[in-house]
Amino acid sequence: MCVTCLKDEDLDAIKELVNIGVGRAAAMLNEITCSHIILHVPILQVIRIDELDSIGGLPRNEGAATVKIDFRGFFTGTTALIFPPESAAALVMAITGETDGQPELDAIRTETLMEVGNIFINGVMGSIGNVLGQQITYLPPVYVEDTIANIARSARFDPDERVLLANTHFYVEDINVEGIIVMILEIGSLDILLGRIAAVRGG
Amino acid sequence: MMKRVLIIDDSSFQRKIISSILAAEGYEIICAENGVEGLKNVADLHPDMIVLDLLMPGMNGTEVMEQIHRQGFQIPIIVLTADIQESTKQRCIEMGAARFINKPVKKDELRTAVREVLEVKCA
Amino acid sequence: MDLLPVGICIIDEGLKVRYWNTCLEEWTGMPTADMLGQDLTEHFPGLKKSGVIERIRQVLQGGAPAVFSSQIHICLIPSYFPDGTMRVQRTTLIPLNTGSEGHFNAMFVCEDVSALTEQVKSVRAMRNQTLHELEERRKAELALIAAHEDLRTYLAENTSRLRNSLNNAADDLKMIRQEMEAGDRDGVGTKLRDVIVTIESIEKRLSELNEAARERQREIRRAPPYFIPEPRDDGSTNRR
Structure with a gap:
């Protein structure tokens, strides 16, 4: 299997897996925030790492609050949850019920964001x-405050390498918080995943 | 007579899995890959039951349910979704969904739900 | 791991305690011998909450490490300080391969962040206080600017009136001198009384101006310290 042979049905299957993981995480965040989470259908693309800068829908702001988990070995990549700065602060304030003062992201609040990010990433x-x-x-x-492009660059990914980018948004109703989940997968790992999906599908 | 089940899901992966589970149970399967196509199938093919996804581009599952009710169709709907929030489940039940099932689909759970819902319909 | 300054507990897939370190013994008062083989969730029922147990099970199935923040959970394995306050903890749950394929244990790493939490709270409080003071300062500055503008207008109006009164008095005195030089002294007494009235009104207005200046001085003394003018070397004042 190779990237050029990637079929729509393969992307569709991965999209559905991301969907299921995000849905499970959203149910947990719903419990924590007591707010309904509006989910959107993920968008999947195969791109070069250096194209991450120009991909729409990803925050370019270097202050974006990002939680990421890298995975290594036979299956290599990074999954990250990115919050635009204002969303990050609003989410923490909503979770903790804080109303006083300014929503600055200090050590304790970033830890809370880390848990939310962790829930979504682990779901996916x-x-x-x-x-x-x-x-x-x-x-x-x-936890880092940077763009996903910089995060990918600082990881072991080669700029020319083609990766799978799964990009999905969710909104926390009532508090208008936006989160973006991005999964970057090395192509070799993508091949492994597609092989397993084909087996599940019986293809 | 063979019962006709309409599957409305944007994911071909899911349509294939759900179809294979239900076809093995002897149901006639019709598939639609979006809400608009699903509504057309409802009007043209009069299915006995619908298995409906919620998260779909364009018209989402709840909008499809609204349209089905607005157009006066009395077809039982099983919602099969990745959005497993309790608030989502509540909304769907309030909108008249017969069952709410979480993805990933479990063969036995889906088979039982479809059988039970169709039994209630025929009773 | 016994020597680490963090609480460490390892459970197996049946939720039974396989390891309980000295730190946790000390924090919870529960000896290792009593904890080994026990169902952790029976001792700490908070772990049974759906949002927690589900994530513990994910880790026991070999999922990614899970982080439980102190703001959302306070702690997963509760323990108290001698004064009765709860120890605030950040807990990380890490899957441990048992060596048997598909079977994992889960290691709880509990960090005491009570001191950090207190520090962050006091930094937040200091920051909020500073922001509050800045806001007060901004409001006071705007009020002083407005008062200064009122005073300037008041001074401009009054100096203009004083100038007019002084000009009138000067004109009257010139006229009196001319009349006296011409030997006409009939109306001098009346005119001199008018001049005296004018001068009295000038004196009254000057007193009012003096009082206005004193009032401003009092306002400045009432203002927060950063607005009190500092004396310059040349004797004038400069706002801090």
């Missing part, structure tokens, strides 16, 4: 992991 990776049926090796979650 859990869904993918179920299909892979093989143990993924994860690194601990990390």
Whole structure:
């Protein structure tokens, strides 16, 4: 299997896996925030790392609050949850019920964001992991304030390398918070995933 | 007579899995990949039951349910979705969904739900 | 791991405690010997909450590490300080491969962030206080600017009136001198009384101006310290 042979039905299957993972995470965030989470259908693209800068729908602001988990080994990539700065602060304030003062992201509040990011990323990776049926090796979650393009560049990805970008948005109703989930997958890992999906589909 | 089940889901992956589960149970399967096509199938092919996804581009599942009710069709709907929030489930039940099932689909859960819903319809 | 300054507990897929370190013994008062083999969720029922147990199970199935923040949970394994306050913790749950394929244990790493939480709270409080003071300062500055503008207008109006009164008095005195030089002294007494009235009104207005200046001085003294003019070397004042 190769990237050029990537069929619509393959992208569709991965999209559905991301959807299921995000849905599970949204149910947990719903419990935490007591607000309904509006979900959107993920958009999947295969792009070069250096194209991440020009992809629409991703925050270009370097102050974007990002939680990411890298995974290594037979299945390599990064899954990140990105909050535009104002959304990050509003979400933390909504979760903790704080009303006083300014919504600055200090050490304790970023830890809260890290948990929310962790919930979403684990939801998505859990869904993918179920299909892979093989143990993924994860690194601990990390909180950074940077663009996803810079994060990808600072990781081991080669700028010319083509990766799968799964991009989905969710909104926390009532508090108008936006989150963007991005999964960057090395092509070799994408091949493994597609192979497993084909097996599940019986193709 | 063979019962006709309409599957409305934008994911071909899901349509294929759901179809294979229900076809094995002896149901006649019709598929629609979006809400508009689904509504057309409802009007033209009069299915006995609908398995409906919620998160779809364009017309989403709740909008499809609204349209079905507005057009006066009394067809039981099983919502099968990745959006498993309790608030979403409540909304769907209030809108008249017969069942609310979480994705990923579990063969037994779907088979039982379809059988039960069709039994109630025929009773 | 016993020597680490963090609480560490390892559970197996049946939620039974496989390891309980010294730090947790100390924090919870529960000895390792009593905890080993026990169902952790029976001792700490908070772990059974759906949003927690589901994530613990994800880790036990080999999922990604899970983070439980102190703001959302306060702690997963509750413990208290001698004064009765709860120890605020950040907990990370890490999957541990048991060596048997598909089977994982989960390691709880509990960090005491009570001190950090207190520090952050006091920094937040200081920051909010500073922002409050800045806002007060801004409001006071605007009020002083407005008062200064009122005073300037008042001074301009009054100096103009004083100038007119002084000109009138000067004109009257010139006329009196001319009349006296011409030997006409009939109306001098009346005119001199008018001049005296004019001068009295000038004196009254000057007193009012003096009072206005004193009032402004009092306002400045009432203002927050950063608005009190500092004396310059040349004797004038300069706003801090």
